[in-house]
Amino acid sequence: MLKRLVPTIIFTLHIIFSTSAQIETSIIEAAHAYARAQINSDVESILKFTYPGLIEQAGGYESMKNTWKKIQQNQIEKGIKMQDFKVQEPIQHTRSNGEVHALVPVVTTSKVPGGRLISESVLIAVSDTGNDNWFFIETTSIDEGNVGKVLENWDGTLVLPFKKAPVFKEDKK
Template identity: 80%
Template sequence: MANKLLLSVICFFSFFSISKAQIESSIVDAAHAYARAQINADVESILNFTHPGLIEQAGGRENMKKTLQLIHQNQQNKGIKLQDFRVKESIQHTRSNGEIHALVPVVTTSKVPGGQLISETNLIAVSESGADRWYFIETTSIDERNVGKVLENWDGTLILPFKKAPVFKEDKK
């Protein structure tokens, strides 16, 4: 009897570990695809990864598309180009009201006039369908006080890290 109980406990924790690893792997894959879309200014793909609530708040898909295009055009006009978008390890995730929420640490490097701007930030990854499809919310203008306005099912289990100031690295002359 004790052996059966021990086997059951081992199976439960093995399943939990595999499930956790599969979720994190799925998030990383989606985040890499999102990063490629950002680097290539592929607005359609970015929209496909944008949380539907954000699209709705922007007035629909076409309005959000125009906004993203305008942002990319303004950055291009200012000589700003995203060069690198790396997903860091230590993804945290939880289940909240039927959704999976995850904090995904990322490091971005942008070419700016006179150098590079390196930023460490986090994305919030959201899956409404059990890790099959991921949406991302950038946290540059989100904190603990307003995250619930953007993501209704946020339960506060995950704590948004403090924001770090970007680091400017001047071009070598």
């Protein structure tokens, strides 16, 4: 009996770990595309990756598009330009009420007047299928107390990490 059970267990574990690796690869690919959109200030592409619930809460697609454009214009006026957006490991994910949720650590570097601002944060990645269609939620103004207002299927299995203050690196003169 045990001789027949061991291969079944090994096969099941292999499938679980393979599926997990595929989900993480899919998230990383989508996060890199989202990063390119952010660096290039490509509002249309950013919105394709924006969680639909956020777009709805912002008053719809056009309203969210205008908000993004205002944010980008404000950054230009202040001399802020994103230079780098790196996806970090590990990525944690879980299934929650029919969706896959993942925490994706990222590090962004922005050129600011007098130097660079380096920020560590986390994106929440959301997918109905766990395949190629990923949406992202920035956690800059989200914490454990209000994440359910933005992502109604959030079950608390994943824990948002504490926020870290950005680090300013002064330009060398």
